[in-house]
Amino acid sequence: MTPSLKKQFHRYRDIVKDRLSVPTDAMPIAIFRMVLGLCCCYWAHRYIDPEVIRIYAHHFETVPYRYLSWVRPGPEWALTIIFYSGLLAAVGITIGLFYRLSLAIFGLVYIYVFLFDATYYNNHFYMVILLLFIFLLINAHQQLSIDAKRKVMSDQVPQWQVWLPKFQVLVVYFYGGLAKIQWDWLRGEPAQILVSENVHWPIIGALFSHPVSPFVFAYAALAFDLLIGPMLIYAKTRVLAIVLTLIFHITNHFWFNIGVFPWLMLGANVLFINPRVLRKGLSVLRLSQKGPASNVSVPLISNGQLTVVMGFVVFQLLFPLRHWQYPGNASWTGQGDHFAWRMMLGGKEVKEA
Numbered sequence: 153m154t155p156s157l158k159k160q161f162h163r164y165r166d167i168v169k170d171r172l173s174v175p176t177d178a179m180p181i182a183i184f185r186m187v188l189g190l191c192c193c194y195w196a197h198r199y200i201d202p203e204v205i206r207i208y209a210h211h212f213e214t215v216p217y218r219y220l221s222w223v224r225p226g227p228e229w230a231l232t233i234i235f236y237s238g239l240l241a242a243v244g245i246t247i248g249l250f251y252r253l254s255l256a257i258f259g260l261v262y263i264y265v266f267l268f269d270a271t272y273y274n275n276h277f278y279m280v281i282l283l284l285f286i287f288l289l290i291n292a293h294q295q296l297s298i299d300a301k302r303k304v305m306s307d308q309v310p311q312w313q314v315w316l317p318k319f320q321v322l323v324v325y326f327y328g329g330l331a332k333i334q335w336d337w338l339r340g341e342p343a344q345i346l347v348s349e350n351v352h353w354p355i356i357g358a359l360f361s362h363p364v365s366p367f368v369f370a371y372a373a374l375a376f377d378l379l380i381g382p383m384l385i386y387a388k389t390r391v392l393a394i395v396l397t398l399i400f401h402i403t404n405h406f407w408f409n410i411g412v413f414p415w416l417m418l419g420a421n422v423l424f425i426n427p428r429v430l431r432k433g434l435s436v437l438r439l440s441q442k443g444p445a446s447n448v449s450v451p452l453i454s455n456g457q458l459t460v461v462m463g464f465v466v467f468q469l470l471f472p473l474r475h476w477q478y479p480g481n482a483s484w485t486g487q488g489d490h491f492a493w494r495m496m497l498g499g500k501e502v503k504e505a
Contacts, residue, residue, distance in 0.1 A: 248297020
């Protein structure tokens with residue numbers, strides 16, 4: 153690189169760093185940290201069940217990920233220690249105690265279980281792993297945390313720390329919609345299966361048997377995924393967007409067995425709400441933290457942080473598109489289907505021969 157190009161590169165890099173380092177209120181990511189922590193607590197409490205531990209230790213047949221066949225469930229005593237450690241770490245995330253240590257411990261436990269069985273893959277599990285990684289990078293413990301009570305912290309963070317989890321939420325929505333722009337979805341095939349499984353619902357179940365209902369469901373879901381991101385960003389449509397997310401995710405909670413994911417995505421709405429509104433609501437509950445912490449300076453994003461953040465963003469934008477490099481329809485071949493937000497496009501069943 154010539155000296156002039158190097159000088160120009162550093163100039164643009166510094167402009168980007170300045171823009172990403174603008175101080176902003178830390179409250180949205182603090183609230184979302186608590187939502188993520190509660191979801192982690194729910195996940196962990198299910199695994200400390202002695203029966204679950206026995207199944208994993210003695211009766212769990214797995215299909216390992218490639219090159220990771222050595223990741224196996226351990227003996228009962230080891231799994232008990234691991235799962236209880238995960239629960240304690242999840243509590244730490246929620247209350248903001250030993251914040252990064254709690255994130256690291258829970259992340260290791262969660263990834264360990266995630267890697268047991270490739271057939272148990274779910275985009276929602278992957279989402280939690282990505283959020284745990286993002287929260288390791290950001291300071292979501294500077295408000296509404298025990299750590300913030302033990303040490304004076306700023307009530308503001310650099311702009312990129314609020315922007316990064318917001319970006320990840322938008323990626324999930326947009327790529328979920330992009331994946332639906334394919335012939336099977338547009339002619340209502342997956343939707344037909346989904347609505348036919350819910351005709352037993354009282355009152356509205358009869359609507360699901362109507363021939364038009366699969367197409368209404370299919371195109372409504374497609375429009376929701378593609379448009380909800382811009383609607384959340386744009387202030388004038390944000391309230392409507394939040395109402396639509398409530399309808400969408402609560403419906404998904406009752407329709408599908410997807411655990412805490414609907415509640416996690418509903419909690420992500422706080423990232424888009426004006427922090428002043430959040431603080432006003434918290435003040436009613438006497439939860440808002442105020443005081444000398446606001447006088448603590450907000451650091452400029454470092455070159456190392458900028459490299460990691462930009463690398464993460466590029467990866468999340470490109471990796472979900474890798475199925476275009478494989479021959480055939482990814483919904484049928486399964487190639488490139490994982491880690492790509494290709495949700496609700498189909499299902500697979502394994503039957504004993």
